[in-house]
Amino acid sequence: MSETTLxxxxxxxxxxxxxxxxxxxxxxxxxxxxxxxxxxxxxxxPVHGLSEAIGxxxxxxxxxxxxxxxxxxxxxxxxxxxxxVIDYPMNVGGRPxxxxxxxxxxxxxxxxxxxxxxxxxxxxxxxxxxxxxxxxFGGKNFELASQDKFFLCVESDDPQFDPARVSEFLRxxxxxxxxxxxxx
Amino acid sequence: xxPKDPLQETFIEGSGxxxxxxQDSIGSLTLDQKRHNRxxxxxxxxxxxGMLQVMMLAITLLVFVGTGIWGINNPVGWGxxxxxxxxxxxxxxxxxxxxxxxxxxxxxxxxxxxRFAEAMTIFAVMCAGMFPLLHTGRPWVAYWLMPIGxxxxxxxxxxxxxxxxxxxxxxxxLTVSALFWFIGMIPxxxxxxxxxxxxxxxxxxxxxxxxxxxxxxxxxxxxxxxxILAGLSTPLVLSVHSIVxxxxxxxxxxxxxxxxxxxxxxxxxxxxxxxxxxxxxxxVRKWYGLEHIITLKHIEWMAKIMLATGLFVFYGYICExxxxxxxxxxxxxxxxxxxxxxxxxxxxxxxIFCNGLAPQIxxxxxxxxxxxxxxVVCFIVSVGMWLERFVIVATTLHRDFLPSSWGMYFGTxxxxxxxxxxxxxxxxxxxxxxxxxxxxxxxxxxxxxYKMTGRHGAPKPAAAxxxxxxxxxxxx
Numbered sequence: 001m002s003e004t005t006l007x008x009x010x011x012x013x014x015x016x017x018x019x020x021x022x023x024x025x026x027x028x029x030x031x032x033x034x035x036x037x038x039x040x041x042x043x044x045x046p047v048h049g050l051s052e053a054i055g056x057x058x059x060x061x062x063x064x065x066x067x068x069x070x071x072x073x074x075x076x077x078x079x080x081x082x083x084x085v086i087d088y089p090m091n092v093g094g095r096p097x098x099x100x101x102x103x104x105x106x107x108x109x110x111x112x113x114x115x116x117x118x119x120x121x122x123x124x125x126x127x128x129x130x131x132x133x134x135x136x137f138g139g140k141n142f143e144l145a146s147q148d149k150f151f152l153c154v155e156s157d158d159p160q161f162d163p164a165r166v167s168e169f170l171r172x173x174x175x176x177x178x179x180x181x182x183x184x
Numbered sequence: 185x186x187p188k189d190p191l192q193e194t195f196i197e198g199s200g201x202x203x204x205x206x207q208d209s210i211g212s213l214t215l216d217q218k219r220h221n222r223x224x225x226x227x228x229x230x231x232x233x234g235m236l237q238v239m240m241l242a243i244t245l246l247v248f249v250g251t252g253i254w255g256i257n258n259p260v261g262w263g264x265x266x267x268x269x270x271x272x273x274x275x276x277x278x279x280x281x282x283x284x285x286x287x288x289x290x291x292x293x294x295x296x297x298x299r300f301a302e303a304m305t306i307f308a309v310m311c312a313g314m315f316p317l318l319h320t321g322r323p324w325v326a327y328w329l330m331p332i333g334x335x336x337x338x339x340x341x342x343x344x345x346x347x348x349x350x351x352x353x354x355x356x357x358l359t360v361s362a363l364f365w366f367i368g369m370i371p372x373x374x375x376x377x378x379x380x381x382x383x384x385x386x387x388x389x390x391x392x393x394x395x396x397x398x399x400x401x402x403x404x405x406x407x408x409x410x411x412i413l414a415g416l417s418t419p420l421v422l423s424v425h426s427i428v429x430x431x432x433x434x435x436x437x438x439x440x441x442x443x444x445x446x447x448x449x450x451x452x453x454x455x456x457x458x459x460x461x462x463x464x465x466x467x468v469r470k471w472y473g474l475e476h477i478i479t480l481k482h483i484e485w486m487a488k489i490m491l492a493t494g495l496f497v498f499y500g501y502i503c504e505x506x507x508x509x510x511x512x513x514x515x516x517x518x519x520x521x522x523x524x525x526x527x528x529x530x531x532x533x534x535x536i537f538c539n540g541l542a543p544q545i546x547x548x549x550x551x552x553x554x555x556x557x558x559x560v561v562c563f564i565v566s567v568g569m570w571l572e573r574f575v576i577v578a579t580t581l582h583r584d585f586l587p588s589s590w591g592m593y594f595g596t597x598x599x600x601x602x603x604x605x606x607x608x609x610x611x612x613x614x615x616x617x618x619x620x621x622x623x624x625x626x627x628x629x630x631x632x633x634y635k636m637t638g639r640h641g642a643p644k645p646a647a648a649x650x651x652x653x654x655x656x657x658x659x660x
Contacts, residue, residue: 021634040400040401041399042397043403044398045371045628045634046403046404046407046627047403047634050403051403056401056404058401059408060405061408061409062412079331080343083340084343087340088339092342095344105352106343106349106352108423109349109352110352110356112417112419115416116360116363117363119412120367120409123406127399127402129395129402130395131394131395132390136397136399137397144378145378145397145398146374146377146397147203147204147375147378148204
C-alpha cells in the first residue's frame with residue numbers, strides 16, 4: 001500500500017513515455033498483467049486494443065444513446081399526438097386525427113436528434129469533459145501526448161502503488177522517460 | 185467478418201512521413217498563418233466577400249419590398265427559392281456520405297477528406313436553409329414553423345404537411361452535422377492547443393478542446409459515440425433528401441407525384457455533393473501542399489462515386505419518362521411532352537447533356553486522373569443538378585391543369601443575385617475554415633499512418649519500414 005495521508009496524495013501517478021504505440025500497447029498489457037488496476041494510457045489517436053489492455057470495458061455510451069433515441073421517438077410522436085389530436089384537432093380530408101403514417105417523418109427525425117444529443121453529451125459527460133485542467137497536464141513532456149508520444153500512467157490510488165517500485169517497473173518495460181506527476 | 189482490407193492501397197504518399205510531419209502539413213495551416221498570405225487564399229476570399237455583399241443587398245431588398253422582386257408568379261409559385269434550396273441541400277449530402285457512410289463501410293481513405301466534406305455540408309445546409317425562410321417573405325415570423333405554441337395565431341404546425349417534415353429534417357440535419365463535425369475536431373483542437381506557441385491559438389483551441397487529454401478511457405467512449413453517430417447520420421442523410429423529395433412527391437402535380445422521387449433525389453444529392461467536394465479539393469490540395477494526403481487515388485475514387493451516382497440519376501430520368509407514357513395519364517403525358525418539346529426544352533436537353541452524357545467520360549481512368557478535365561466535368565454536373573431542379577419546378581408548374589392558367593417563369597436579377605450571394609457565403613465560410621480550423625482530421629490521418637506502418641502486436645523489427653503495411657487485426 002502506498003503511504004497516503006487523509007489529504008489528497010502528493011502524487012497523481014507515475015508517467016511513462018513511449019515512442020511507439022505498439023510499445024505502449026505491450027507495456028499496458030504487461031502492467032495490467034502485473035496486477036496494476038489504476039492504469040491510464042494517453043495517446044494522440046485511438047489505439048485499438050489499448051483500453052482492453054488496461055482492463056477497461058464499458059458499453060454505457062451505446063445504451064445511453066439508445067435510451068435517448070427512444071425518448072426522442074416518444075417526444076416526437078407525443079408532440080404530434082398532442083397538437084393534432086388533443087389540442088387542435090383538424091379534419092383534413094376526413095382522415096383520422098391520429099393519422100400516424102404522416103407523423104412518421106417527424107418522429108424519425110426527433111429520434112435521431114435526441115440520440116445524437118445523447119451520443120455527444122453522454123460521451124462528454126461520462127468522460128468528465130469539459131475539464132480545462134487535470135494534474136496529468138503537469139506531467140513531463142505530456143504536451144506530446146497529443147502529438148507523437150504515447151504515455152502510460154500508473155495512478156497513485158492503485159493498491160500496489162509505490163513510487164519507486166512502479167518507476168522501476170515502467171523503466172523495465174522500455175519506457176523512454178519515467179517521471180512523477182504531482183497533484184496540484 | 186472482415187471486409188476486404190483496403191490498406192494495401194496508398195492513402196498517404198511519399199516516404200519519410202512521420203506522425204509529426206503529417207500533423208504539421210495539416211496543423212500548420214492553422215498555426216502558421218504565413219502559409220496563407222498569398223493570392224490563393226486572398227483572391228477567392230475577396231471575391232466571395234464581394235458576392236456575400238450581393239446576398240445582403242438581395243435580402244435587404246426582399247425584406248423591404250417582398251417576394252415581388254423575384255420572378256415567382258401564378259402559376260409558378262416555387263421558383264429559385266425551392267430550386268436553390270434543393271440544390272444546396274443536395275450538395276451537403278456528400279459530406280455526410282463521406283463522413284458517416286464510408287466510416288461504417290470502413291473505407292479508411294475517407295480520413296483525408298471527411299473533415300473538409302463535413303464543413304462543406306454545414307455551410308451548404310446554412311445556404312439552403314435561408315431560401316425557404318426568405319421564400320416566406322416574412323422571415324421574422326419563421327418561428328411559426330417550429331412547434332412553439334400556441335403562438336399568437338393560436339395554432340400549431342400542421343404535421344401532416346411535408347413542408348413541416350422539411351423543417352424538422354433540415355434542422356435535425358444541421359444540428360447533427362454540426363455535432364458530428366465538432367466532436368470530430370475535439371482531439372485535433374487538443375493537438376493544436378499543445379502545439380501552439382502563442383497565446384491566442386493556445387487559448388482558443390484550449391477552450392474548444394474542452395480539456396481533451398487523449399486518455400484511453402476517453403478514446404474508448406469517444407469511438408463508441410462517434411461510430412454510433414455515424415450510424416445515426418446514415419439514415420438521417422437518406423431521410424433528409426427523401427423528405428425534401430416528398431415536398432414534391434406528396435403533391436398530385438404531374439411530374440412530381442412519383443414514388444421514384446426519394447431514391448432518385450438522394451442519388452442526385454450525393455452526385456452533386458461529390459462534384460462540389462472535388463471542385464474544392466482539387467485546387468486546395470494543390471495550393472496548400474496536401475497532395476500526399478489527398479492523393480490522386482482519393483480524387484479518382486470520388487470521380488468513380490460520381491459516375492455511379494450519376495448513372496442512378498440518369499436511370500431516374502429514364503424512369504420518369506417511362507412512367508409518364510406508360511401510366512396512360514393524359515396530364516402526365518402532356519407534362520412529359522411539354523418538358524421535352526415545350527418552351528423549356530432547352531433546359532431538359534441541357535440537363536440530359538450535363539447529368540446523363542457528360543459524366544460518361546469518367547469511365548476512362550486517364551480522364552479521372554486528369555484534374556483540369558475532371559474540374560470541368562464537376563462544373564458541368566453542378567450546373568446539371570441545378571437544371572434538374574429547375575426542370576422539375578418550372579416545367580411542372582408553368583402549365584397548370586387548366587390552359588387558362590398557363591404561364592412562364594424566369595428568375596429576375598434578384599433571384600440570380602441571391603443565388604450568387606449564397607455561393608459567396610459558402611465560399612466565404614469555406615475559406616475561413618481553411619484558414620482557422622484543421623481542414624483534415626489530424627488524429628485519423630495519424631491513426632491511418634499507424635495502421636499502415638505499425639506492428640500490431642508483431643515483434644519489433646530491426647527497422648520499421650514505412651509503406652509496408654502488415655495485415656490489420658480486426659478491431660471490432
